[in-house]
Amino acid sequence: MFTGLVETIGILRRRSGGAVARALVETSLGPLTLGESVSVNGACLTVDRIAPGGFECDMSSETLGRTTLGALQIGARVHLERATPLGARMGGHVVLGHVDGLGRVVEQSRAGDAVRLRVSAPDELARFLAPKGSIAIDGASLTLNDVSTPGSAETWFDVMLVPHTIGRTLLGELRPGAAVNLEVDVLARYVARTLQVASLAGLQSFSSRDARDGDASAERGEERGNTGEHADHDERLLAKLRAGGFW
Structure with a gap:
């Protein structure tokens, strides 16, 4: 279980092909232990080998098919978060690291020091989206400011990125057309x-x-x-x- 508060930014250094891909993620995050869970752009992955300056993990066909991780370019930066220990503060919301679908950035605009994002979502996720509810975009916990009305031709939602989020994540760099991993609030599910x-x-x-x-x-x-x-x-x-x- 995660909270959606990105701890640090890692770099995808290597990824093998095949139905199950082997990936090497470079990071200073640590100390890591074998078998622990790490959220990589919102997908829960298991540390299978601790490498110098990073860790290796396997990506199943399910992960490759349902997330953006299989299409990321080598050298791409990714959000990283370790699993939440019992007794820790829940600064975000309950995030499982189970991606529900892919979204796509439709609009990006400035709102003072903040950035507003409008993201299209698969229609099957519409019933889980509610104003002032929670959603994880690439593993980052955000609040839904506005959502499309039921029966709309397209399902979408708006979120606001405050300066702290812009400085700690890669979300402020997203441009229209960018694909993102979405996980709806487990309570809504x-x-x-x-x-x-x-x-x-x-x-x-x-x-x-x-x-x-x-x-x-x-x-x-x-x-x-x-x-x-x-x-x-x-x-x-x-x-x-x-x-x-x-x-």
């Missing part, structure tokens, strides 16, 4: 999942109830229709589905 499960459970409950009511009506020789109690059931079901983000 579980809230969305809870609503989904609750909605599906409600659907099954209503379906079972409708079936029982239908059988009872058939025994009484009554004609079923979408009126009265059934209409109330349908409206409650639709409300549950809407609350779960199904439309």
Whole structure:
């Protein structure tokens, strides 16, 4: 687990090919231990070998396919953060190092000493984005200032980079078109999942109830229709589905 507070900047010095890539990251971060987790541009990687002036790690096909790490040029700089020890201050938010998707910088503009970024995001992440919520961009914890409205043609969000963030990370150097790793707030992920499960459970409950009511009506020789109690059931079901983000 990480907090999204970038500790230092490393350099990707080497990366092998293949389904699993072997990478060498140069850094003064330390002391490192074998097997510990390090967030590299927001992706949780395991220190497999401690090298002079850095460490080596493996990047699985999942990591290469879901993050920007497979496309980075050798010599590119990367954000680094070690896992958070128990009892440490949570200065950012809970970051797992599990990249949810790739975003792309749409706009970059100055706002006094700060920089505003607008980033497009995959549509499937829209339900996890809320104003004043949290997101990790390349492993850096940021606050969502504004988000696209539901049903928009494109999913996007705005964040503000304060001078401290600009000075400690590479985010201030991002330009329109740059690809970035995105990780949504884990709390938003579980809230969305809870609503989904609750909605599906409600659907099954209503379906079972409708079936029982239908059988009872058939025994009484009554004609079923979408009126009265059934209409109330349908409206409650639709409300549950809407609350779960199904439309």
